[in-house]
Amino acid sequence: MNAMNPVTADNGVNVAALLGAREALEQAPQAARFDWRASCQWVRGTHTRTQVGDFFGLGGEQQRKASFTFETDHPEVFAAEDQGATPVEMVLAGLGGCLVAGVASVAQMRGIQLRSVTARIEGSMDIRGILGMDGSVRNGFDDVRVTFDIDADASRADIEALVAQSQKRSAVFDILANPVNVSVQVR
Amino acid sequence: MRTTALIIGAGHAGLAMSRCLAERSIDHLVVERGAIANSWKTERWDSLRLLTPNWQSRLPGLPMRATDVVDRDGFRSMPETVALIEHYARIIAAPVRTGVHVTRVHTYGGGYRAETDAGPITTRCVVLATGACARPNIPASAAGIPPGIRTLSTAAYRNPDQLEPGGVLVVGASASGIQIADELQRSGRPVTLAVGEHIRAPRTYRGRDVQWWLDGSGIQDERIEAQDDPERARGVPSLQLAGTPDGRMLDLNALTAIGVRLVGRLVGVRDGVAQFSGSLRNCAAMSDLKMNRLLDRLDAWAETNGFGEMLGPPERYPATHIERAPALQLDLGCGAIRTVIWATGYRPDHRCIDLPVFDRSGRIRHTGGIVDAPGLYLMGMPFMRRRKSTLIDGAGPDARELAAHLHALLDRQSRDRIRPARAAAPHSGFPTFPF
Numbered sequence: 039m040n041a042m043n044p045v046t047a048d049n050g051v052n053v054a055a056l057l058g059a060r061e062a063l064e065q066a067p068q069a070a071r072f073d074w075r076a077s078c079q080w081v082r083g084t085h086t087r088t089q090v091g092d093f094f095g096l097g098g099e100q101q102r103k104a105s106f107t108f109e110t111d112h113p114e115v116f117a118a119e120d121q122g123a124t125p126v127e128m129v130l131a132g133l134g135g136c137l138v139a140g141v142a143s144v145a146q147m148r149g150i151q152l153r154s155v156t157a158r159i160e161g162s163m164d165i166r167g168i169l170g171m172d173g174s175v176r177n178g179f180d181d182v183r184v185t186f187d188i189d190a191d192a193s194r195a196d197i198e199a200l201v202a203q204s205q206k207r208s209a210v211f212d213i214l215a216n217p218v219n220v221s222v223q224v225r
Numbered sequence: 226m227r228t229t230a231l232i233i234g235a236g237h238a239g240l241a242m243s244r245c246l247a248e249r250s251i252d253h254l255v256v257e258r259g260a261i262a263n264s265w266k267t268e269r270w271d272s273l274r275l276l277t278p279n280w281q282s283r284l285p286g287l288p289m290r291a292t293d294v295v296d297r298d299g300f301r302s303m304p305e306t307v308a309l310i311e312h313y314a315r316i317i318a319a320p321v322r323t324g325v326h327v328t329r330v331h332t333y334g335g336g337y338r339a340e341t342d343a344g345p346i347t348t349r350c351v352v353l354a355t356g357a358c359a360r361p362n363i364p365a366s367a368a369g370i371p372p373g374i375r376t377l378s379t380a381a382y383r384n385p386d387q388l389e390p391g392g393v394l395v396v397g398a399s400a401s402g403i404q405i406a407d408e409l410q411r412s413g414r415p416v417t418l419a420v421g422e423h424i425r426a427p428r429t430y431r432g433r434d435v436q437w438w439l440d441g442s443g444i445q446d447e448r449i450e451a452q453d454d455p456e457r458a459r460g461v462p463s464l465q466l467a468g469t470p471d472g473r474m475l476d477l478n479a480l481t482a483i484g485v486r487l488v489g490r491l492v493g494v495r496d497g498v499a500q501f502s503g504s505l506r507n508c509a510a511m512s513d514l515k516m517n518r519l520l521d522r523l524d525a526w527a528e529t530n531g532f533g534e535m536l537g538p539p540e541r542y543p544a545t546h547i548e549r550a551p552a553l554q555l556d557l558g559c560g561a562i563r564t565v566i567w568a569t570g571y572r573p574d575h576r577c578i579d580l581p582v583f584d585r586s587g588r589i590r591h592t593g594g595i596v597d598a599p600g601l602y603l604m605g606m607p608f609m610r611r612r613k614s615t616l617i618d619g620a621g622p623d624a625r626e627l628a629a630h631l632h633a634l635l636d637r638q639s640r641d642r643i644r645p646a647r648a649a650a651p652h653s654g655f656p657t658f659p660f
């Protein structure tokens with residue numbers, strides 16, 4: 039296969055740990071269930087502050103060393119104060135984060151040394167959907183495009199294979215490309 | 226009734242095993258619920274031809290037939306395939322009992338007992354040759370298809386006339402799906418083809434059939450032990466191939482050219498609307514990459530072995546064309562689609578096995594066909610011992626190896642029976658017989 043240099047390539051991904059996890063989960067598949075959480079608070083206007091910290095996985099509650107905070111808002115053209123990223127840009131960040139991390143992991147697994155990876159992520163939408171002006175227009179993206187620039191010790195075909203495999207194993211790619219049930223309630 | 230080895234199923238796999246046991250003078254019986262070659266007679270569509278050329282239907286003890294010498298590179302029709310398997314059963318004089326349905330296999334004494342509709346059969350060994358494609362693998366989303374729409378699996382599909390006029394959604398784009406999509410589109414029924422992961426391959430490459438390449442380069446013979454990820458290797462779908470007498474390539478581009486509409490993998494049906502994955506472009510790109518990697522490998526093999534001269538020049542094919550924005554939804558309620566065809570693969574049917582040999586996902590645990598219940602064997606499972614294990618051409622080598630294992634087991638059992646208190650005696654070097 040592509041295992042050219044599994045020992046010397048170092049993209050900072052701990053492949054042994056990932057493979058070990060796969061083996062352990064083979065024995066205890068119930069530990070593979072994860073619940074991810076975020077807690078979002080309204081600040082004012084369209085400005086919100088979201089915290090992520092603990093999550094559930096590997097059979098128990100998991101704490102992190104620190105929690106992370108994200109601000110979202112809308113740009114001034116939406117008559118907002120632009121205190122943070124637009125929520126849809128957060129989605130693009132999620133997709134980029136997932137695919138780029140995937141490229142690094144797959145490259146490590148295949149022994150490909152990366153020098154630089156840049157992904158440009160674009161999502162297009164027709165805002166007549168969210169403004170409720172036309173029921174036939176969807177609210178969300180109608181097209182999402184990702185363009186990679188990768189510098190690595192590998193052929194073009196091997197680099198394309200990295201990118202393809204990263205999509206195949208990406209959670210966020212799947213979340214965007216396939217439907218999921220979403221339930222929202224008020225306590 | 227009593228036998229030493231009971232083979233369940235008289236397809237080519239059960240028959241090949243019968244031949245290999247006969248070569249070792251191991252007393253056995255083949256039971257078949259229907260007729261010899263039952264699957265080819267009752268579960269295939271009319272226009273189907275084997276996607277393996279005639280020369281590739283090699284079976285142990287089967288001399289190459291005169292007709293195959295004439296048409297080595299042809300592709301057998303279904304009646305011709307049935308005739309081949311029946312001919313094989315005849316010339317190897319397989320002890321087949323047809324019309325005997327095994328309903329339960331359980332432990333009994335030191336061996337097994339098979340309950341059948343013709344009475345019980347006790348046996349020391351059981352070979353399950355009931356087929357890897359015994360049941361269609363239909364996705365859970367099938368439950369959401371509106372009642373007015375007819376659904377058929379590839380096992381029930383026969384020909385376009387069986388369907389009402391009107392649109393068809395074919396789900397799955399491996400060998401079966403692309404062949405049926407092609408035939409239905411040509412019959413005047415507009416086809417939408419839901420495409421997930423698939424393996425693209427040319428029918429002929431550099432002037433030779435692709436199976437000539439896969440066979441000669443040893444790819445079909447690759448062993449399961451040599452695979453990095455055996456689980457994944459066993460799950461790989463069939464190559465997008467058809468037994469096209471004119472040698473044309475039947476890939477997604479060929480289907481697009483006749484008007485088939487490509488959409489992503491079917492991920493669900495919600496309120497009568499089929500939803501397709503947005504991953505079509507990546508599935509197509511992956512498939513193109515894999516095909517090119519395969520062709521690189523084949524070119525290298527031809528080069529190393531000095532075949533370059535007798536072959537055409539290396540070729541590369543245009544990338545799979547995917548329209549800019551493939552449809553993500555299809556309303557099944559508006560009348561545009563009259564039929565859904567599930568070409569979503571098959572799985573075996575081992576429900577008659579009443580033994581603790583199943584894994585969590587309901588499949589029989591085995592190592593190269595050797596089940597961890599002594600004397601129980603499988604045949605014909607995907608990538609069971611080698612890549613070609615499910616093909617007609619794969620049954621011979623698999624059956625030879627498993628027959629040797631079964632023979633050794635019988636030897637060991639009879640030695641233990643003679644000298645039960647002692648540890649296993651060292652092997653004399655001479656073959657021993659189980660009786």
Ligand SMILES: Cc1cc2nc3c(=O)[nH]c(=O)nc-3n(C[C@H](O)[C@H](O)[C@H](O)COP(=O)(O)OP(=O)(O)OC[C@H]3O[C@@H](n4cnc5c(N)ncnc54)[C@H](O)[C@@H]3O)c2cc1C
Binds near residue numbers: 238258327604618
């Ligand atoms: C559409 C399609 C196309 C294919 N094309 C090719 C090809 O071109 N080339 C190729 O090499 N391979 C091809 N294959 C793969 C393979 O050769 C066939 O699936 C073949 O039928 C498998 O042979 P088998 O002997 O393993 O099983 P089968 O032919 O399915 O035989 C199993 C037998 O067991 C019997 N049986 C099942 N359960 C019981 C029971 N409980 N009691 C008694 N009898 C039972 C069945 O009636 C059947 O006759 C194709 C498969 C499919 C589905």
